[in-house]
Amino acid sequence: MATLTAPVSAPSVQQSRPDRRHRRGAVRWVVLALAILVALAMLSPFVIMLLNAVKPPAEYSQNGPLSIPTHIYLDGLKNFWTRTDFTLKLWNSVFISGVVAVAGTGLSLLNAYAIGIGRVKGRLWIVSLFLLANMLPQEAIIYPLFDMAQKVGLSDSQWSVIIIFTVIQSAFGTYLLASVLGTFPPALLEAAALDGAGRWRILWRVVFPIVRPTLAVLMIFFFIWTWNEFFIPLVFLTSTDTQTVPIALASLQGDRLMDVPTTNAGALVSLLPALVFFLIFQRTLTRGVTAGSVK
């Protein structure tokens, strides 16, 4: 078959090759240009934000949003920082997200140990219930939670937000970790049991060191997700002392003193932590995910 068709098709290929390659050469630059155009459209709001965060208001009204500022104007940033007490807001966000990341990962590990390694009866039910909880709209639990917090004196407390997010995040973490631990090599567990290690010792001395990369990934996810949350912190953290970064920015909206540089500087410093955090841990994320799946 191959020998038969080869001589027939060879000349036609030779004929069309230079022509096709030339056309392809043009096409590939058009495709690249289109892809870059989409990228520029996606990035343009960030560029506009950067330009106008450091542009004097007079220049904005004169030259518009696209002009390069003649000098760096930092009053908008200062204005936003002092008005929101941004240092405190940063600390609030770090504190809430950090505690949730650690506690949520710990709770996920305990649950997943019982489900993935203990193979507790009814585990399929438990995991499905946790997954279902992940899909629930937060509105369906918010008012009873709000009511409960008021009754136990945790209204306007960061601890109520921490407790709620620890449970919500660990619902997802349990699902993920349980499937990872479900494939844990039984030989390791048996060897440890033969050495006389109890369940608690096996968890910390055998299981924990091996799934540590996966736990690191979970912690990073929980931190970012909690950092970005809006609805529950909006309802629970009513005083300015307890608010997180996104709430602080949103609550200044419509304020008469929020001029263009203040708004843009506020948006800039509010998204920087998330961006920096993502850049730092990007490598850990890809490494951790593969480490977990290979095991």
Add this chain to the structure above:
Amino acid sequence: MTSSSSTTVVRPRRRPARWVGYLPYLIPGVVAFVLVIGYPLVTNVYISFYSWRGGDTPLRWVGLGNYQALLHDTAFWTSFRNSVAMIVAMVIVPTAIGLVLAAVLFDYIGRKFGGRAAAVLRASYYLPQILPVAVAGVLWNWILNAETGALNVILKGFGVTDPPNWLGSTSLALPSVMLVLIWVQIGYPVVIFMSALQRVDPELYEAAELDGAGWARRFRAITIPQIRPETFVVVLTCTVAALKVFAPIYVLTRGGPESSTLVPSYYSYLNFFDKSKVGYGAAVATVLTLVIVVVAGIILGLQSRAERRERENR
């Protein structure tokens, strides 16, 4: 059966099953889960049968009254109609564009210009996904502001005398919100689909190319069927997110003007904390929960049917 009876002969007392010893590890998780999700969820349904102004005020039983009122509430129906618009903006458009972008980056730009070019482009598509969505909303709220916003100032610079009020007019607010959500959402399918494409055997593409299949044909015949599992995951997670969307609406329009961008989650929030109609808000939240569970069930059902059909065809 026989083995268990033989062990009882050897050991008179039956030992409890191995898994029972692991139950203590489940206690903190289950207690916390019941307290923070289970109990409040049930209580919310309970509240929805009452008329209640919240706090210490008395609860008055109204049975299905709140639900009956919902049937005649135009704002309620508007909010769910807008949910369809949210699904278009957060699921359908991003998934379709994401498929094309991922395939172009992976199978065209990645091969013709190298992986680095593809990675840089992918990162720039993904950037809006990283920041808090409320922050993105505040930024866009300013850009689209009728008076001082960047877009209208630019338009005025081009000589447009009366630029539109993007978020302030009943006809434009919803499309504007949808555009912002598309911008926020697009990076997610691109990243998921690109990692899915890495799973696909490159020989499939090479064979198709040797057979003379063009890019469009390879996209239809190989890319789409090969990454169907990931497409289902993206559609499911984004649909649930679209039905739950709250923060972008809160910072962009607060459901206005005249309820033109109202969504169910924001409507229940309004009833809970603004109008003090707690029972009514609970009914809205309960309906939303049911809709999400049913829609998710339908998508999961379609997925398992597609998988079954694929297995039969093989």
